[in-house]
């Protein structure tokens with residue numbers, strides 16, 4: 385698959401910046417992933433070690449070079465502080481579908497970080513990457529993540545029963561989608577009052 389071109393600086397709304405993963409992210413990654421809420425809802429393993437983090441960082445940049453997806457570290461646009469992880473996986477280039485996954489470090493939660501990152505990556509994936517449909521799959525019990533999806537203007541479509549394996553289980557997933565014809569996720573940010581002071 386063709387390589388995905390990510391701008392050198394990454395993507396930003398002036399507050400949150402999405403950039404390529406770096407080896408120097410490893411210590412912050414290990415610290416963040418020791419919060420049990422992250423492995424609980426994502427494929428992040430538990431316990432999480434420095435070896436896991438090093439393999440993750442190397443693997444993410446390979447995925448980008450192979451054109452399989454665009455994985456980003458979320459950092460503060462001004463201070464560079466590590467905030468979390470978000471990626472869009474290209475499910476099948478011909479189908480034009482992408483799936484987004486994310487987590488935010490515990491200390492950075494409830495400040496609009498996931499919402500901003502989701503709006504930034506969605507706008508880029510539907511615009512620059514030319515995807516025709518973005519999907520978010522969230523477990524029915526994961527209320528916070530469903531809140532993020534809805535705040536970003538994603539449409540809840542229904543339940544995919546026993547959809548795929550996840551750490552020895554086969555959970556149901558609530559499927560959310562965003563299409564190019566939907567109001568841009570950025571508008572949802574504006575409605576939520578998050579766009580008042582962006583430097584973009």
Ligand SMILES: CC(C)(COP(=O)(O)OP(=O)(O)OC[C@H]1O[C@@H](n2cnc3c(N)ncnc32)[C@H](O)[C@@H]1OP(=O)(O)O)[C@@H](O)C(=O)NCCC(=O)NCCS
Pocket residue numbers: 421422425426486487488489492493494495496497498499500521522523526527528529530531532533535576
């Ligand atoms: C889900 C998660 C990414 C949310 O990150 P966040 O940066 O705290 O989310 P935001 O601050 O952008 O929240 C945006 C909106 O989502 C909803 N929301 C987020 N967290 C919520 C919570 N704990 N309870 C209820 N609603 C919540 C709210 O509507 C919120 O807007 P508000 O704060 O103005 O009310 C974070 O809790 C997390 O990393 N959880 C563990 C990993 C995970 O579940 N990943 C997703 C797998 S599908």
